[in-house]
Amino acid sequence: MRPHFSSFVFYRVIFLGLFVGTPLQSAVLVNDITTLNPIVVSSVVTPTSVEELSRLVTTHKGPISIGGGRYSQGGQTATEGALFIDMRRLNHIVRLDVPRKEVTVQAGATWRQIQEVIDPKGLSLKIMQTYSNFTVGGSLSVNVHGRYVGEGPLIGCVKSIKIMLADGTLHTATPHQNAELFYGAIGGYGGLGVIVEATFDLTTNEAIERTTKTMPVSAYQSFFMKEIKASKVAVFHNADLYPPAYKNVRAVTWSLTRKPLTTKDKLAPKDKLSGIEQLFLSWVTKGHFGKAVRESFYDPYTYAKKVVQWRNYEASYDVAGLEPPSRDTLTYVLQEYFIPVDRFDAFVPKLRRIFQKHRVNVLNVSIRHALPDPGSLLAWARREVFSFVVYYAQGVTPRDRKEVALWTSELIDAALSEGGSYYLPYQIIATPAQFARAYPNHPAFFALKARVDPTYKFRNKLWDHYYTPFVEKNHD
Numbered sequence: 001m002r003p004h005f006s007s008f009v010f011y012r013v014i015f016l017g018l019f020v021g022t023p024l025q026s027a028v029l030v031n032d033i034t035t036l037n038p039i040v041v042s043s044v045v046t047p048t049s050v051e052e053l054s055r056l057v058t059t060h061k062g063p064i065s066i067g068g069g070r071y072s073q074g075g076q077t078a079t080e081g082a083l084f085i086d087m088r089r090l091n092h093i094v095r096l097d098v099p100r101k102e103v104t105v106q107a108g109a110t111w112r113q114i115q116e117v118i119d120p121k122g123l124s125l126k127i128m129q130t131y132s133n134f135t136v137g138g139s140l141s142v143n144v145h146g147r148y149v150g151e152g153p154l155i156g157c158v159k160s161i162k163i164m165l166a167d168g169t170l171h172t173a174t175p176h177q178n179a180e181l182f183y184g185a186i187g188g189y190g191g192l193g194v195i196v197e198a199t200f201d202l203t204t205n206e207a208i209e210r211t212t213k214t215m216p217v218s219a220y221q222s223f224f225m226k227e228i229k230a231s232k233v234a235v236f237h238n239a240d241l242y243p244p245a246y247k248n249v250r251a252v253t254w255s256l257t258r259k260p261l262t263t264k265d266k267l268a269p270k271d272k273l274s275g276i277e278q279l280f281l282s283w284v285t286k287g288h289f290g291k292a293v294r295e296s297f298y299d300p301y302t303y304a305k306k307v308v309q310w311r312n313y314e315a316s317y318d319v320a321g322l323e324p325p326s327r328d329t330l331t332y333v334l335q336e337y338f339i340p341v342d343r344f345d346a347f348v349p350k351l352r353r354i355f356q357k358h359r360v361n362v363l364n365v366s367i368r369h370a371l372p373d374p375g376s377l378l379a380w381a382r383r384e385v386f387s388f389v390v391y392y393a394q395g396v397t398p399r400d401r402k403e404v405a406l407w408t409s410e411l412i413d414a415a416l417s418e419g420g421s422y423y424l425p426y427q428i429i430a431t432p433a434q435f436a437r438a439y440p441n442h443p444a445f446f447a448l449k450a451r452v453d454p455t456y457k458f459r460n461k462l463w464d465h466y467y468t469p470f471v472e473k474n475h476d
């Protein structure tokens with residue numbers, strides 16, 4: 001088995017020391033899965049208790065950054081010279097209440113760790129991403145979503161969180177108690193403090209069956225509204241929009257069933273791609289022919305197979321299953337755009353035009369649906385939206401980055417022109433003006449940050465990019 005995360009984050013430890021009882025590594029280079037964002041932090045600490053965390057937060061005088069699984073892709077977990085708090089050892093399952101279908105966990109726990117505890121009790125997480133390697137704290141701070149039918153952002157299944165503020169105090173926040181902290185910290189990218197614990201609503205783990213249907217993308221919006229949104233049995237749903245034509249989609253739905261299981265395992269294996277799968281992926285990456293073969297032969301053959309498996313199996317995939325053989329010259333990157341449901345048909349031609357004009361090497365566009373956010377300050381779904389998750393390959397040279405910045409900025413403008421938004425855990429390309437349009441409640445979030453973190457202790461590249469200029473502008 002590959003060592004946990006070692007292929008995604010590369011640490012070069014220059015000096016090893018001790019700091020208030022916590023292992024400390026000094027002057028460390030932190031990078032992320034894409035390899036595009038190397039950042040030198042002053043040191044890394046991995047607290048194992050809330051008391052230790054409080055001591056670190058209160059005694060450290062300089063900037064602090066917070067890292068979970070570090071799958072965000074634009075420096076959201078670090079900034080130069082910060083004390084980097086690695087949360088992954090504050091990862092205990094605090095309490096599982098089976099009759100109430102509730103679980104309380106420390107924020108460094110991964111979804112997979114939780115699944116291993118709740119699955120034997122017949123329970124399942126209500127909302128999470130497609131893969132299970134992410135931490136609870138990182139997922140809350142991004143306010144993630146998945147392919148769950150009839151759900152929206154993660155905040156929808158959170159009962160409460162505990163957050164440690166810059167003065168080391170711990171606060172419980174729910175929609176009714178310290179509601180500002182609740183709606184600020186969820187989706188707040190570590191800007192308000194360290195999320196230490198969270199309680200989630202759970203649901204029943206049930207058997208689900210996969211069905212698929214192909215159609216022109218122009219037919220998808222009404223198909224989804226009539227057949228999927230209204231369905232009483234659909235659990236997961238997404239549609240793959242096929243590059244390079246972006247004309248056809250394959251809608252994939254997982255629905256409750258009483259049919260016998262075809263996959264007996266309860267959780268997915270923690271596998272990386274086989275050599276053949278890696279070869280296929282890199283072939284699809286390289287050109288139009290590979291992409292055409294995927295749409296016309298590979299997917300029809302793969303999806304013809306009947307599959308019945310547990311909900312938890314479908315929710316427990318490992319990101320290792322996406323990893324290419326090398327990221328030295330070409331790296332795989334994500335982006336995501338959120339479009340109000342009634343603007344779907346207007347956005348698709350804009351997306352197609354931009355990708356084709358810039359010859360973007362798109363591997364897949366996964367379309368999903370989300371109900372509106374109940375009120376988080378940095379909500380990406382202020383209305384009911386379709387999301388377009390773009391998985392693409394890019395080179396790693398400065399010229400490649402410039403090209404990506406160009407088409408990304410055009411895509412952000414296209415999403416904004418339809419009343420939509422873009423996702424914040426990916427490369428930080430949007431200008432402050434684009435950010436302000438996509439996240440119009442940011443002044444309320446920044447005002448709250450200024451109040452609970454007056455010395456700008458909690459930092460990362462995202463807040464250096466948007467919060468610092470906002471504060472400077474508003475102090476003039």
Ligand SMILES: Cc1cc2nc3c(=O)[nH]c(=O)nc-3n(C[C@H](O)[C@H](O)[C@H](O)COP(=O)(O)OP(=O)(O)OC[C@H]3O[C@@H](n4cnc5c(N)ncnc54)[C@H](O)[C@@H]3O)c2cc1C
Binds near residue numbers: 189193194196319
């Ligand atoms: C292959 C892949 C697939 C993905 N699929 C999806 C998907 O299906 N849906 C989706 O919504 N997103 C998806 N993402 C994006 C991903 O969900 C987010 O980046 C998520 O936050 C990653 O969790 P993490 O533990 O790695 O967080 P990190 O990247 O470590 O942190 C993310 C942010 O949270 C902050 N943070 C972390 N822990 C804490 C804490 N305890 N307290 C306060 N702040 C904290 C960090 O400072 C940072 O700003 C995907 C990313 C990848 C690479």
